[in-house]
Ligand SMILES: Nc1ncnc2c1ncn2[C@@H]1O[C@H](COP(=O)(O)OP(=O)(O)O)[C@@H](O)[C@H]1O
């Protein structure tokens with residue numbers, strides 16, 4: 298098993314921090330930082346985390362796509378929205394959830410979000426591990442929720458990976474790992490989404506929305522604003538993600554129009570999925 302700090306090369310480090318199959322080890326370390334106790338089994342002693350990590354521990358030896366998949370694949374699906382800050386992810390996620398009578402989840406999941414400010418101030422590798430661990434906890438929440446209704450998600454692994462890649466590299470998009478590099482591949486041990494939507498707006502509109510939103514900026518949001526090369530690296534990393542790819546959505550039009558486009562994409566995706574399922578069952 299890979300361990301914290303075991304990466305030998307820069308590329309190894311990138312792979313390590315973006316894939317992170319070592320979630321249990323990291324949860325324990327993160328638990329220590331957040332001042333949370335450990336159980337005798339070595340899991341962090343917090344109800345939701347303990348439950349989720351136990352589920353994950355049980356399922357990690359099998360394929361996560363089999364273990365964590367919702368029951369009724371005919372109609373149910375999980376769809377994360379990703380993109381730069383203030384592109385409209387939260388707005389679209391909420392509206393799509395309402396339109397589909399679905400369940401809204403977000404990364405990092407609610408049960409660990411109270412430690413976010415603590416980890417945002419930690420060195421980058423620790424901060425990344427927090428978000429990566431959050432994705433694995435979220436996976437088990439998605440698996441449960443997707444037996445009940447469509448699940449719409451505000452950020453997931455693609456976000457963690459895109460920010461990690463952009464932080465661990467410097468310079469222009471040409472300096473990113475090449476398009477086919479495995480850092481852009483979905484981690485094998487994490488529940489896959491059905492459809493990932495990448496919301497994009499031009500930089501000026503994004504700044505307008507950021508100002509309009511008026512929330513206090515995180516360090517990373519400030520970096521995003523100040524450093525256009527960093528912004529380009531994040532967005533390009535999203536575009537290079539594969540298996541599943543991010544389906545790009547122009548989020549510049551009105552909220553109503555963007556939501557309509559997203560719903561059409563979901564409908565198209567579901568029709569395709571049903572067709573495939575029908576084909577494979579005949
Ligand atoms: N399509 C849109 N047109 C105009 N303003 C928008 C649109 N979508 C979102 N906004 C506004 O932009 C700001 C950022 O949106 P938000 O959903 O919080 O973005 P994110 O979750 O991506 O950070 C909010 O003030 C929101 O009302």
Ligand SMILES: Nc1ccn([C@@H]2O[C@H](COP(=O)(O)OP(=O)(O)O)[C@@H](O)[C@H]2O)c(=O)n1
Nearest residue numbers: 382383404405428452453454456457460517
């Ligand atoms: N799955 C996730 C979710 C968030 N993040 C981090 O969290 C930051 C943005 O989170 P946020 O939810 O406050 O952003 P908005 O979508 O509200 O703009 C990003 O800059 C990432 O550093 C992550 O790395 N992985």
